[in-house]
Amino acid sequence: QVQLVQSGAEVKKPGASVRVSCKASGYTFQTYIINWLRQAPGQGLEWMGWMDPDTGYTDFAQKFQGRVTMTRDTSIGTAHMELRNLKSEDTAVYYCTRVLVLAAAGQKHDTFDVWGHGTMVTVSS
Amino acid sequence: DIQLTQSPSSLSASVGDRVTITCRASQDISNYLAWFQQKPGEAPKSLIYAASSLQGGVPPKFTGSGSGTDFTLTISSLQPEDFATYYCQQYKDYPITFGQGTRLEIK
Numbered sequence: 001q002v003q004l005v006q007s008g009a010e011v012k013k014p015g016a017s018v019r020v021s022c023k024a025s026g027y028t029f030q031t032y033i034i035n036w037l038r039q040a041p042g043q044g045l046e047w048m049g050w051m052d053p054d055t056g057y058t059d060f061a062q063k064f065q066g067r068v069t070m071t072r073d074t075s076i077g078t079a080h081m082e083l084r085n086l087k088s089e090d091t092a093v094y095y096c097t098r099v100l101v102l103a104a105a106g107q108k109h110d111t112f113d114v115w116g117h118g119t120m121v122t123v124s125s
Numbered sequence: 126d127i128q129l130t131q132s133p134s135s136l137s138a139s140v141g142d143r144v145t146i147t148c149r150a151s152q153d154i155s156n157y158l159a160w161f162q163q164k165p166g167e168a169p170k171s172l173i174y175a176a177s178s179l180q181g182g183v184p185p186k187f188t189g190s191g192s193g194t195d196f197t198l199t200i201s202s203l204q205p206e207d208f209a210t211y212y213c214q215q216y217k218d219y220p221i222t223f224g225q226g227t228r229l230e231i232k
Contacts (some may be wrong), residue, residue, distance in 0.1 A: 044226050107175070
């Protein structure tokens with residue numbers, strides 16, 4: 001079955017970096033774009049950016065430009081998200097999600113159909 | 126950035142009720158709107174895309190409507206498993222943005 005399995009929880013100090021991994025199974029990894037989002041405790045969902053696992057092309061929310069990198073290892077079907085210069089406000093659950101393109105009324109729609117279980121990243125001194 | 130405003134922020138209802146959540150966009154997003162359900166400690170689950178199309182495996186008790194700037198999600202015949210937080214999402218333009226969420230609680 002289609003799954004995204006994320007790496008385990010992390011605790012980091014301010015100024016450090018964190019890398020979260022997202023391993024795909026049950027489908028051809030390169031075929032579907034991966035998005036990354038996060039959710040601070042008790043808060044809503046925040047989109048961070050996306051990566052094309054086939055080409056490695058990435059695009060990020062302006063808020064994270066210069067601080068985030070998204071990469072992939074196609075040999076093991078895994079996407080990575082690295083966030084640098086961590087601050088306490090970066091404490092959140094980080095999710096990866098797959099984009100399934102569906103058609104409706106003659107248009108193409110990008111749907112987030114499968115999600116990883118989330119990775120808690122805590123930034124604390 | 127496109128802002129999405131959901132109302133209400135929280136809602137109490139009973140098993141068997143029908144409820145409606147609204148989502149208003151700060152500019153025209155056509156029908157590039159999705160709805161998600163999230164339960165505590167879980168990842169969001171896709172319910173609806175293109176404002177009114179059901180994601181695969183989602184029961185038809187969830188119905189979405191709207192276009193342009195005003196959208197609704199209606200949940201009929203509430204069951205205990207439906208009590209959760211619901212988010213709307215626009216994907217017309219980057220950055221992708223979400224509403225602040227509507228917490229649906231059991232009365």
